[in-house]
Amino acid sequence: MRSRISALSMASLMSLAMYFNACKSTGRVSDVSAESSGAGSPLERFYLKNRVIEVEISSKNWERLKNQDPKGGRCTFGFLGSRYDWFQFEEMKIDGVTFKDVGGKKKSWCGSESKVKPSINISFDKFNAANKGKAVQAFGTDALILNNSLQDPSYIRQCFSYRMFDRAGVPSPLCNFAHLKVNGRDMGLFVNLQPLGKPFF
Numbered sequence: 001m002r003s004r005i006s007a008l009s010m011a012s013l014m015s016l017a018m019y020f021n022a023c024k025s026t027g028r029v030s031d032v033s034a035e036s037s038g039a040g041s042p043l044e045r046f047y048l049k050n051r052v053i054e055v056e057i058s059s060k061n062w063e064r065l066k067n068q069d070p071k072g073g074r075c076t077f078g079f080l081g082s083r084y085d086w087f088q089f090e091e092m093k094i095d096g097v098t099f100k101d102v103g104g105k106k107k108s109w110c111g112s113e114s115k116v117k118p119s120i121n122i123s124f125d126k127f128n129a130a131n132k133g134k135a136v137q138a139f140g141t142d143a144l145i146l147n148n149s150l151q152d153p154s155y156i157r158q159c160f161s162y163r164m165f166d167r168a169g170v171p172s173p174l175c176n177f178a179h180l181k182v183n184g185r186d187m188g189l190f191v192n193l194q195p196l197g198k199p200f201f
Contacts, residue, residue: 043140043194047174049163053192054095055146057104057182061087066118070109083109088127097138101128112150117187119148121195146178147191158191 046053059065065087072079084106092102103126107119122144125132132142149155159175166172173194180187 041140042136042138043174046139046141047176047192047194049159049176052177052179052189054093055178055180055190056091056093057089057102057180058091059087059089059104059183061089061104062182065104065106065120067115068106070113072109074113075110086123086126092122094139097134099124099128099131099134102131103127107145107147112148114148114150117148117150119150119190120144120146122146141195143195145193145195146180147193149189149191155189155191158193 065084068084070076070079070083071081072083082105086103086105089102089104090100092099103123105121105123107121108114112119124135124142135142147158149158152158155177159177162172162175173196175194176192178190178192180190
């Protein structure tokens with residue numbers, strides 16, 4: 001088991017190294033398309049390709065969030081509505097910037113559903129409206145998506161695919177990586193994906 005984990009970790013590190021090396025070769029600062037304004041904006045800096053952001057969550061609701069089953073059942077397609085509930089995180093730090101009372105919701109109801117390392121939707125202002133302006137000023141966004149990449153141990157496919165779309169002239173979400181700790185526990189690496197909200201459109 002240890003050898004398998006080590007092999008997966010090595011594959012992930014090699015994939016990330018190749019990804020970052022390819023990013024450097026382009027000379028571009030991010031996946032923002034030519035039509036997007038504000039080069040060097042908080043949004044661009046937050047989603048720099050060669051950046052891994054540090055995220056720390058402190059919450060008594062974490063166990064409830066990660067153990068929640070999707071409403072309508074796992075891998076079902078007939079359900080309409082939100083499959084998961086929002087939970088309040090008492091504190092969240094992103095690269096040293098502290099937020100109080102942030103909203104978190106489990107993400108994925110089929111292939112990457114996990115009760116060990118769940119993907120997460122983050123809404124800064126879900127429970128505290130004052131967080132919105134602070135988050136937008138710091139990062140250019142008031143929401144985050146952290147994907148567990150359970151179906152891709154290399155962690156490379158999602159960001160690489162969106163970068164290829166961008167190179168082809170197709171508007172695509174920004175994407176890099178996040179290192180997550182929850183209640184002091186190291187949860188490992190996640191894909192940090194730009195939500196499809198107003199900043200994207």
